Amino acid sequence: MQIKNKHEINHRISTDCVIFGFDFNQLRVLLIERQPVEGVPQMMALPGDLIFEEENLDMAAGRVLKELTGLEEIYLEQVAAFGDPNRVNKPSDKKWLQAVRQDPDARVITVAYYSLVNMNDYEPQPSSFAKSASWVLVDEINELAFDHFEIFQAALKKLKDKINMQPIGFNLLPEKFTFSQLHKLYESILGNELDKRNFRRKMLKLNIVESLDEKQEGVPHKPSQYFKFNEENYLKLLEKGFNNFGF
Amino acid sequence: MQIKNKHEINHRISTDCVIFGFDFNQLRVLLIERQPVEGVPQMMALPGDLIFEEENLDMAAGRVLKELTGLEEIYLEQVAAFGDPNRVNKPSDKKWLQAVRQDPDARVITVAYYSLVNMNDYEPQPSSFAKSASWVLVDEINELAFDHFEIFQAALKKLKDKINMQPIGFNLLPEKFTFSQLHKLYESILGNELDKRNFRRKMLKLNIVESLDEKQEGVPHKPSQYFKFNEENYLKLLEKGFNNFGF
DNA sequence: TGCCTTTGTGTCAAAAGTACACTTTGCGAA
DNA sequence: TTCGCAAAGTGTACTTTTGACACAAAGGCA
Numbered sequence: 001m002q003i004k005n006k007h008e009i010n011h012r013i014s015t016d017c018v019i020f021g022f023d024f025n026q027l028r029v030l031l032i033e034r035q036p037v038e039g040v041p042q043m044m045a046l047p048g049d050l051i052f053e054e055e056n057l058d059m060a061a062g063r064v065l066k067e068l069t070g071l072e073e074i075y076l077e078q079v080a081a082f083g084d085p086n087r088v089n090k091p092s093d094k095k096w097l098q099a100v101r102q103d104p105d106a107r108v109i110t111v112a113y114y115s116l117v118n119m120n121d122y123e124p125q126p127s128s129f130a131k132s133a134s135w136v137l138v139d140e141i142n143e144l145a146f147d148h149f150e151i152f153q154a155a156l157k158k159l160k161d162k163i164n165m166q167p168i169g170f171n172l173l174p175e176k177f178t179f180s181q182l183h184k185l186y187e188s189i190l191g192n193e194l195d196k197r198n199f200r201r202k203m204l205k206l207n208i209v210e211s212l213d214e215k216q217e218g219v220p221h222k223p224s225q226y227f228k229f230n231e232e233n234y235l236k237l238l239e240k241g242f243n244n245f246g247f
Numbered sequence: 248m249q250i251k252n253k254h255e256i257n258h259r260i261s262t263d264c265v266i267f268g269f270d271f272n273q274l275r276v277l278l279i280e281r282q283p284v285e286g287v288p289q290m291m292a293l294p295g296d297l298i299f300e301e302e303n304l305d306m307a308a309g310r311v312l313k314e315l316t317g318l319e320e321i322y323l324e325q326v327a328a329f330g331d332p333n334r335v336n337k338p339s340d341k342k343w344l345q346a347v348r349q350d351p352d353a354r355v356i357t358v359a360y361y362s363l364v365n366m367n368d369y370e371p372q373p374s375s376f377a378k379s380a381s382w383v384l385v386d387e388i389n390e391l392a393f394d395h396f397e398i399f400q401a402a403l404k405k406l407k408d409k410i411n412m413q414p415i416g417f418n419l420l421p422e423k424f425t426f427s428q429l430h431k432l433y434e435s436i437l438g439n440e441l442d443k444r445n446f447r448r449k450m451l452k453l454n455i456v457e458s459l460d461e462k463q464e465g466v467p468h469k470p471s472q473y474f475k476f477n478e479e480n481y482l483k484l485l486e487k488g489f490n491n492f493g494f
Numbered sequence: 495t496g497c498c499t500t501t502g503t504g505t506c507a508a509a510a511g512t513a514c515a516c517t518t519t520g521c522g523a524a
Numbered sequence: 525t526t527c528g529c530a531a532a533g534t535g536t537a538c539t540t541t542t543g544a545c546a547c548a549a550a551g552g553c554a
């Protein structure tokens with residue numbers, strides 16, 4: 001059979017997380033600064049690290065995220081695997097790995113995850129090799145360590161595609177929210193304007209947001225009604241086969 | 248900094264391919280039988296193998312597919328990575344690996360790919376550790392080696408989702424095809440009936456199929472017009488931002 | 495009291511979706 | 525040659541959804 005042999009090559013596996021947040025105005029992503037290394041210019045990176053021996057990928061992503069940023073109990077969804085043999089090609093990245101890894105030249109394949117969280121529920125606490133962790137505006141991200149910019153773009157595309165299929169995004173908002181906030185959220189993700197009335201009509205017809213008996217207070221204009229997400233109805237909607245939700 | 252250390256663990260990476268074909272009636276997937284090993288009951292598997300040192304993931308998937316089935320020059324799209332620590336848990340799979348791999352217990356993370364091809368353009372030619380390669384009806388797949396059934400299901404779901412976003416699927420048909428074939432194809436993928444007239448109307452409005460000056464011959468009923476796919480218009484459609492194509 | 499700001503609402507026309515049945519074409523069998 | 529069979533191909537009426545668009549209501553503040 002002469003199969004036994006040949007290409008049983010070892011690689012390293014890591015996970016990187018693209019965590020989206022929303023500040024009621026713009027979309028943001030949680031980035032870290034790596035611990036400084038002599039001669040390596042600072043650059044932001046996605047939180048990510050090598051996986052453990054006995055972990056599955058989802059668990060690894062959750063653990064790594066927690067280690068680097070303090071964020072915990074977050075539902076992560078896979079984006080894709082990135083495995084270009086020279087995905088680490090910037091000299092600064094190589095230098096940094098030399099300072100930090102035992103075997104800095106080992107090939108690393110990474111599995112990217114993304115998630116949507118309500119920024120106010122999580123206060124990033126950098127640790128491990130993260131010097132800082134902060135929410136960076138999506139529009140201001142233009143260079144990242146390793147191939148993280150590419151990963152970030154893939155995650156953003158996935159988010160846009162997904163929100164056109166399913167009314168996701170409520171994770172980015174607090175429990176009670178106004179229609180304007182929801183509206184703005186959609187505009188931020190999709191990157192274009194949506195007619196206020198049409199947005200409201202379409203969203204309400206789905207029956208997954210529910211008006212509360214509570215209004216904004218202390219605002220110098222007509223106060224907004226608060227709404228909450230109805231998860232039960234949302235799940236029903238998913239069950240009965242749901243796609244094609246687009247703006 | 249005390250970062251250097253710890254979990255720099257080696258893993259193996261493989262790719263597995265879910266190749267969909269269409270026999271004008273039902274959807275099929277290309278499966279292999281592994282070379283028999285004493286005491287290991289036969290079981291079908293997706294074509295897949297470990298990646299090489301200097302290959303990126305996409306290239307690896309293409310090469311592995313070619314080695315095992317002879318299929319070449321196929322556009323493969325990633326489904327997801329599967330990395331459960333015990334994704335190899337059937338005794339028969341373990342036995343087979345023991346016979347075939349130097350290090351049969353090494354953890355393997357696999358990156359799954361899928362593709363759509365016209366069955367008639369490719370005659371599967373098993374080689375390497377594939378004893379046979381054949382097109383199996385999707386409906387008849389219920390057990391596969393390793394975690395390949397799970398991978399197959401993920402790929403099928405991805406295909407269904409995608410066909411609701413974009414009119415893909417032409418790769419599954421020959422260059423010229425009838426509307427009935429296209430219609431049947433959609434029904435096979437989606438798993439439900441579609442009204443003939445409405446299907447035709449919706450598809451024609453997209454302007455991506457073009458009628459040829461040629462009809463079926465020798466059929467004992469009204470002969471069907473042949474059509475071809477217009478890739479140019481399809482690309483135009485994609486460019487101008489296209490989603491929400493559902494039945 | 496008047497001004498400013500944001501919320502919240504309705505209508506109409508165009509487009510898309512849905513449900514549904516009969517005629518046409520060509521072969522083959524009687 | 526005619527009849528029957530099988531699949532292709534076509535249209536309409538009704539409902540639902542989309543998309544474009546403008547003004548009144550509420551509350552704070554000066």
